Amino acid sequence: GKPAADMYPKKILEYMEGFLISKTVFSSCELGVFDVLLAAERPLSAEEISQAIGASLDGTERLLAACAGLQLLNTHRDNGQVCYSNTEQASVYLTRSSPVSLYQSIQYSSRTIYLCWHYLTDAVREGRNQYEKAFGVSSNDLFQALYSLSVILFPLKNQLVGFIRRQWVCEGETERQQRVWAVMSDEEMVKFMQLMNSIWNICGKDVVTAFDLSPFKIICDLGGCSGALAKQCTSAYPECTVTIFDLPKVVCTSREHFVTEANKRITFHEGDFFKDPLPEADLYILARILHDWTDARCIELLTRVRRCVAGGGVAPRGRLRPGDGAALLPEHAGADGGEREDSCSVRCPADYRRIHGTQHRLTGKIYDAVLGHKET
Ligand code: SAM
Known part of the structure; x- marks a missing residue:
């Protein structure tokens, strides 16, 4: 139909161009723009940056202007020349050497x-x-x-x-x-596992503290990979221990590269979560696991977890007691803040509806938390 006089397709126009933004960020990272600026410790001109990254001056100028527009770079004027420096966000998240780098x-x-x-x-x-x-x-x-x-x-x-x-x-x-x-x-394994880690360095704390998990002393992280979430648990809850359950090769790499023996509260268990007995625990974490499997496989896995989970009293919504078995499932959901209980309606993946007594908390970040209690 005919648009109203004051109508403007803001959202649609943004959606049309979204990929341009992604690609600008990707290319700037891949070319090392943010790394060069971090190392320089002073604003650099387009010419200096183009030389340092080995790219054309014209192309670099355009890319830098785009990054400045996206507020990833600050601009400084020096005798009529424009110079660039990293914004704080770029320096923390887009440089390779940062401990919370999103580079991978x-x-x-x-x-x-x-x-x-x-x-x-x-x-x-x-x-x-x-x-x-x-x-x-x-x-x-x-x-x-x-x-x-x-x-x-x-x-x-x-x-x-x-x-x-x-x-x-x-x-x-x-x-x-x-x-x-x-x-x-x-x-390749280490690289992939670092990639898995990177998101938990940024929002793992929010996920593990979305609910008070302090009543759970023995935690098992199924498919726990490099232990990023396990570390978040042990730092948020001083009394808990976490067992990382994963396939043998992953456990081996994780032991070698990610979780040192000095971390006494994190242990490993090799196995296949569909076949092998699960270690005893009063909280099982399934972080970014269910989305990898068909519904039938998810039900199989959740049924196994339900059978193993300790305790079994009906936990009051939002208040947990020691011995209440539960499963925590951090997954992508929504990010509009707030809290919901038993609201696995539109946004929550269908799998969660199959767990009784689920609560769903939004963290406002990229991952939210769903907690399912075992009911008797
Ligand atoms: N939970 C971690 C996270 O959120 O970063 C890793 C998620 S990654 C998408 C899936 C993990 O499940 C991998 O570490 C993989 O090795 C593990 N996995 C896949 N199939 C498995 C199985 N049958 N038994 C145990 N672990 C399995």
Whole structure:
């Protein structure tokens, strides 16, 4: 129809250009703009930056202007010349050396996800993933380890993606995943595990403190990977111990590179959470696990957790007592703040409805928390 006089398609225009912003951030990181500025410890001109990153002056000038527009860089005028420095956010999150760097995630988004999303229309039309078109290899080709990994493991951002993953991407066979890990070099494994860590460095504390988990002394993090969330738990709750349960190769790499023996409150348990007995615990964490599996597999896993969970009293909503068994499921949900109880309606993945007595808390950050209690 005809637009009202004061109508302006603000949102639609923003959506149309969203990818330009993503790509500007990806390229600036990949070229090392933020790293160069961090190392310089003073504002640099476009010419200095272009030389340091080995790129054209014209291209660099345009990229820097875009980054300044996105408030990732500050501009300084010096004798008529524009110089650039990192904003605080860029310096903390976009430089490779920062302890909370998002660099690995950004690289993954740029090199893998971005290419796949180019074929979203085809994916929807055909009802299957587009790895073949994007990378020239079938997603079943195990020797393309990194691609396969992204097919199976990587947590994507919203429900639409979750849907796509569940329906077409993640058949979620443990054997396949194990073979994928097996063909990865140690270096690739460590890189991927660092990538898994990066988000928890930023919002893990919010997730583990979204509920008061202090009544749970024995925690088991199923698919706990490099232990980033386990570390968040032990630092937020001084009395708890956490067992990281994961596939053997992951446990081995995690022990070697991520969790030192000095951390006495974090232990490991190798196994397959579909087949092997789960370690006893009064809280099981399933962080970014369910989205990798079909509904049937999720039910299987949640049923196993329910059977193992200690205690069994009905916990009052929001107030937990020692011995109340529970499962914590941090997943992408929404980010509009606030708190909900038993509101697994629109936003909450369908899987959660199958857990009785679930509570859902929004953190306002990228991941929220769902806590399910065992009811008798
Ligand atoms: N929970 C971590 C996080 O949020 O960063 C890692 C999530 S990652 C997407 C999935 C993890 O589940 C990987 O560490 C993987 O090795 C593990 N995993 C997959 N299948 C498994 C199985 N059958 N048994 C145990 N762990 C498994």
